[in-house]
């Protein structure tokens with residue numbers, strides 16, 4: 001396996017995966033519609049790796065354009081990151097979420113079929129477990145009804161890929177359920193660069209740290225957790241990227257349909273994360289306690305032993321590393337990547 005099509009390859013997670021692929025001797029081919037990414041990320045990938053991957057400004061829902069990319073490149077595997085990902089927005093615009101996320105997967109699957117491509121890794125999410133009845137979460141836990149349309153697209157795509165693999169047992173499908181990706185490239189060149197005011201915790205904290213936002217709102221301090229604030233499994237994006245390379249290697253063994261949690265196996269509360277951020281970067285993060293956010297759960301973290309055993313992969317970076325790399329990126333790019 002050599003040439004890997006990376007959809008959404010200029011995004012926060014996709015760009016780190018591209019770097020990791022290059023560092024491991026793969027040749028990524030990127031498609032991205034630049035909806036939530038900047039073309040300058042390509043220059044930064046080149047600065048870091050000294051290799052400029054092929055890039056197409058293509059929307060994965062555009063079958064004709066995507067087909068052309070498959071025709072021009074002998075693709076061995078696909079890593080499908082492209083998709084809409086904002087939970088709140090998905091509740092307001094369910095049609096856009098179902099159309100975009102499902103359509104792109106279907107287009108990719110059709111192109112793979114036409115070009116006899118037998119390997120795909122899909123960016124799924126811990127959201128497919130719904131409201132957990134206990135933690136940690138195991139891959140064998142039931143996939144529940146998701147609490148929002150974004151999550152539902154992840155559930156549906158997992159299902160579609162499972163059916164496709166059943167119909168064609170020579171297909172290899174790696175479903176990766178991400179917990180909470182944070183951090184950035186240790187160079188400070190790449191990181192999370194959301195459009196508008198961040199929804200997720202770490203990019204919000206980073207914008208408070210540089211004074212762009214005034215104060216963090218902590219959504220609830222009355223959960224049944226260590227200090228009352230929500231607990232999540234935050235994983236450094238570089239560790240997450242490495243999980244993809246490990247999965248590609250696994251797919252070379254023709255395993256069929258495989259599912260892995262990618263997390264650290266350790267829960268961290270909002271307050272613990274804020275304190276780790278302050279300590280790692282020597283900054284102060286002003287915060288207030290606000291009401292709980294609708295749809296949030298108290299605690300969510302992964303059991304990661306399956307990935308450790310079968311992929312020989314474990315998250316290596318600490319929360320402090322992730323806080324340092326997130327801050328470094330934010331400081332260097334106060335207005336995001338231009």
Ligand code: UD1
Pocket residue numbers: 087088125126127151179180181199200201202204216217218219220229230231232270293295296
């Ligand atoms: C969210 C999504 C999840 C998605 C993931 C992508 C929801 C319900 N879930 O996870 O489906 O896969 O993002 O990374 O949105 N918090 C604050 N103040 C803030 C922001 C967050 O206190 O300004 C708290 C939250 O209440 C939560 C924790 O920080 O306890 C993490 O929140 P967030 O970063 O938004 O991630 P999740 O909600 O876990």
